[in-house]
Amino acid sequence: MQKHLLLGVEAVGQGAIDGGMSGVYAYPGTPSTEITEYIQDNELAIERKLHSKWSANEKTAYETALGMSYAGKRTMACMKHVGLNVAADAFINSAITGVNGGFVLTVADDPSMHSSQNEQDSRYYAKFAMIPVLEPSNQQEAYDMAREGFALSEEAGVPVMLRITTRLAHSRAGVAMKPVLDENQLSMPQDSKQFVLLPAIARRRYKSLLEKQAAFVKLSEESVYNQYIDGDEKSLGIICCGITYNYLMENYQDEACPYPVLKVSQYPLPEKQLRKLEAECDEILVLEEGYPLVEEDLKGYFANGTQIKGRLDGSLPRDGELNPDLVGKALGKEIYQGIPVPPVVANRPPALCQGCGHQDAYEAMNEVLADYGKGRVFSDIGCYTLGALPPYETINSCVDMGASITMAKGAADAGLVPAVAVIGDSTFAHSGITGLLDAVNEKSNITVVISDNESVSMTGGQDSSAQGKIESICEGLGVDPAHIRVIVPLKKNHAELVKLFREELEYDGVSVIIPRRECIQRASRRKRNQSRHANH
Amino acid sequence: MKSNIILAGVGGQGILSIAAALGTAALENNLHIKQAETHGMSQRGGAVVSHMRISDKPIASDLIQMGTADLILSVEPMEALRYLPFLSERGYLVTNTTPFINIPNYPEYEKVMEEIHRLPRFVAIDADGIAKEAGNARASNMVMLGAASPFIDIDFSKLEDGIREVFARKGEQIVEVNLKAIRAGRQFAQENK
Structure with a gap:
């Protein structure tokens, strides 16, 4: 049989398509991102019009997938491990509602934290929710499990977790494909109250989930994967x-x-x-x-x-x-180690790309913040988190998606004024908006820097769901339009950037500064694609 | 046959294009392949590594064991040294000599090259210079693949086919430049190993 050389994540994407999935819902996050990208580019997926657009965050992704399952179709939600924290409310409760169409949640864990802030193990979440988990040992199993996971979910009556880790996600191997299954027809849940978790119904549903546990063990005992x-x-x-x-x-x-x-x-x-x-x-x-x-x-x-x-x-x-x-x-085996690493070898941590707009924003911020003292910049998850490292060392926190604005508000409440938040455009859309509303409602003395590179860059330049909407979102939340300041972060604008930061730090209230310039990686990719297009 | 290859470099240098050409060639030969890559944060100018395994028998692990790599293929000299514990007793190190300096504490270049010259089996090649001579400075990764080719048990013609396939969509001219690059790299390694 002809084999295709696929990354583990690509094998999951192909398996989902071949398993009769009608839509994937996801927010980019290493090492899960390429599952959705693969489906976005796949011919059959395009022909079948399978849903594959990015969601604003993992919670909206998970809930939308649950809606598709309610309507009887097969669906997949994909996220990195910490993304499941964001979707956890929906996830835990979806084990109690159960599913209609098959629902596979693919979670990509990142042991050793290659590109994450922790190495939490998603199997604990599955145990907490009391649902079955599939954990492939190789790319072929990743394909098979994604393809067959929908049927398992329909049989078990609950979502099924497909748990992969970085090493499998980002390693290639030959994968043999199987016949493509049809999509499900639209169909209502048999019990019209199944998804209504009012206490009386929820108690009944929860008992039914408990009763299924023995059957789940039996499924595992008879599984070809064990x-x-x-x-x-x-x-x-x-x-x-x-x-x-x-x-x-x-x-x-x-x-x-x-x-x-x-x-x-x-x-x-x-x-x-x-x-x-x-x-x-x-x-x-x-x-x-x-x-x-x-x-x-x-x-x-x-x-x-x-x-x-x-x-x-x-x-x-x-x-x-x-x-x-x-x-x-x-196992008690002798391990032969090659030649030790010579001491001359220096660490080479990741860094902001030369010419990146975040650099210009940090240059200006450092100059202005020198007057206020260190330790007042709360940041977030994205390329700009690299601003914690030399040569900038501008930021003082990176905790979870959206925590920059809320932590700045809390520090300001405690008396650390002015407090500054640095967040990216996509992270702002993901989880920053509600925090900004809190700050506006209390007229907190914070300066929010939405460093807008018009893309989700760390994960490879996906579309940001707030693109073209950031000023209107801020205005809609009640930020004074006179304190929503947009500027192009370039070396030649340094003096203007410094002046603008100084003015807004002095303002006693919520101000939003938006340094906006397209991610240079995304810009060069776009130009390459255009010129390739022009040549054909 | 069995080849354990460590591909090393800095995020953005494009080591995955080498892996793609090699992987395509291996598939053409009906060989088993596993290739673990680095995605995510390190791609922003950090150290990146790919473990590539090619064999005529099924392969178990995606990761190479310490001391069992047949080849370290690095597109940057200091990065070549970072993975020495993986090199087997009879393994070869093939590295580009052009440093990629994006950190303030990059060591003295001579000291890096001294460590490389201390190894029993290595090829140090100015891939950037040879690529320029071949007609395109950006083909240096294919020069590197060429320099490594004498130590990989795959028909050279299959590697050339791999390049044709990987670069086909970029046009005939790009294919030719890359073919010229891989041949120049191979020739250098054969004369200087």
């Missing part, structure tokens, strides 16, 4: 979750793994196979990417019994991404 692979050497049994199976196999390339292995790619844990492994083996080693979820569970199951090894007893590191070397060490 495999018990026998071994003669019973001193150790190994549980491999998701991609860790590959790291184990990498350590047994020229020989069969002597130990019994339980490969887990569907949760809740398959209890039957677990009990078998426990009965047969003296000790159990748990390999899992993220937090020690399975290991904690087993310590509960087998209290005072079989010794469980993993991230909690020090056999593996408590944090960070796993790899074949760490797994090898846990």
Whole structure:
């Protein structure tokens, strides 16, 4: 069969299309972004008119997907792990409403924080919501699970989580495709009260979710994705979750793994196979990417019994991404390390691109803020977060999407005036608007810098949902139009930028400064595409 | 056959174009391939690395084990050194000699080159200069792929086919420049390994 070379995220996108999905809803976030981009560019998806436009944030994405499921169609919501925090209210409650059309939530976790502010493990969210999880070990499984996840969701009656991690998301391998399934027809939920979570109905729905739990375990026990692979050497049994199976196999390339292995790619844990492994083996080693979820569970199951090894007893590191070397060490193998890194090698952290507009804004801010003292700039999630590093060191916080405006307000409430917020155009649309409303309502003494590069740049230049609307949003929230100031951040405008920052910092009230210049990466991509277009 | 290749560089230098040409060639040869990339924040001028594995047998891990890389292919000299713990005892290091200096504490260039020249098996190549001679400074990554080609167990003609496929949509002229670049890189490595 012909295989296609796909990134894990692309395999998920292709699987969703082939699984009869009618729409994907997402907000960009590494390492999940390319799922939606792949669907946006896919011929069949375009021909079928599958929904694939970006949502304003993960909560709106998740809720819209739930609406599509209500109407009987198959749908996917995609986000990075921290995006699920934003969508958590909708997510937890959607387990109680249940679904009509199949609903797959793809969450991309980022262990080792390659491009994130934490490494939270989304499997805990699924456990909290009490829904099944699929966790592929390779790109082919990512494709298969995305394609078949809708049917599993329809059978289980709840959303199903497809959990991937950075390494699988951004690694390519050959994927064999399967027949394309039809989309669902429009259809109403059988029970017209299913989605009405008034207490009396919610209590009934919640009981039904609890009653389904045993069936979910049975689905896992019978799942083709969970495999018990026998071994003669019973001193150790190994549980491999998701991609860790590959790291184990990498350590047994020229020989069969002597130990019994339980490969887990569907949760809740398959209890039957677990009990078998426990009965047969003296000790159990748990390999899992993220937090020690399975290991904690087993310590509960087998209290005072079989010794469980993993991230909690020090056999593996408590944090960070796993790899074949760490797994090898846990198995007691010798690891050959090549030549050590010579001391001459310096760190090379990411930095703002040369010519980026954020640089000009920071240059001017630093000059003005020198008069007020350090420590009063609250910032947000985006390229401009790199302003925390040398040479700028302008900003003093980066917590979660939208926290710049609200934290600046809180600091101003405490007496730190003026307080400054720096937020990007897309982050403002995502979660900044409500915070600005709070500040306007209380006439807080804050200066909000919406550093507008007309794109979601850190994730590769997607369209920002507030494009062309920022001034009118601010005005609509009640910001005095005389204190909504737009300027082009360029070196030649430095003096004007400084003057403008100084004026607005002196103003006692909410002011919004909008340095606006298109992201230089996006601009050069746009020009390249135009010239390529012109040549054909 | 089996090749474990570490591709190294700085975000924006385009190491993924090398991976794409190599991956296409491997697929053409019906080989198994896994290739882990760096996306996201590091792409903004930070250190980036791609683990590329090609084999005639199924491949387990997306990541290469320490001390098992057959080749480190770096488009920047200091970045070449960052991944030495991955290099196997018999592995080759192939690096561009042009430094990419975007940090204030970039080490003295001579010290970087000293460390490279200390290795038992390496090719240090002025890929930018050779690309310019070939007709386009932007083809330096294909010079690098050419310089690495003697150490990768894939038919050179298949690598050329890979380039044809990857650059096809940019027009015949761009394809030709890149072919010229990969051949020049290969020739240099064969004469200087």
